[in-house]
Amino acid sequence: MYAQPRGGWIEVVCGPMFSGKSEELIRRLRRAIIARQRVQIFKAALDDRYSNEEIVSHSSLKLQAIPVENTSQMLDMLDERSEVVGIDEIQFFDADVVPFVQRMANLGKRVIVAGLDLDYKGEPFDVVMRLMAMAEYVTKTLAVCARCGAPASRTQRLVPVNERIVVGSTNVYEPRCRMCFDPDLTQMMQLDLLSGIPRVNTSGTDKGMGKERKPESDDKA
């Protein structure tokens, strides 16, 4: 795609859920495998949505991957002879992953990482943010907004849970554009649950054109 830098480099593929990040990672790694390069692929062990030893895109492309729980495990499993290292779901890793990736690139390896750039509140994941700044190449993938069909850069959580990481797929998340994204939705749902006000499931009906659901201030009490 470009003239290759001397030595190693970092590529970041990031975007919301359902934007084809894993697909793009798999595509690049496949090409390296076809080129007979030594390729090693890691993925965060906590992401067990589909399969434990493979990275799988939503469209079911697969590639064998080593599941690891943290950066030090990845370091243990690293084959020094690897020329290309792929890491999927990079946002699940601890802060040590940033110097780890940097070091691998400094050692002459091509490191390709894929993951979410933003959490369900629309805030950047720290490790991804830092790797994006350090990378030679950054690719942002966009999904299609589930509400209005515009290019989607955000991941909307549809369940009232406050933890930053809730592993799940289509029932829990949907891609949305900037206009349709509502970072406070889960919080409002929780308040509704507490106050006992029934709320229409936002993922089903009311797919208005870019009109986001606002909290009704005139709820009949």
Ligand SMILES: [Zn+2]
């Ligand atoms: Zn939209």
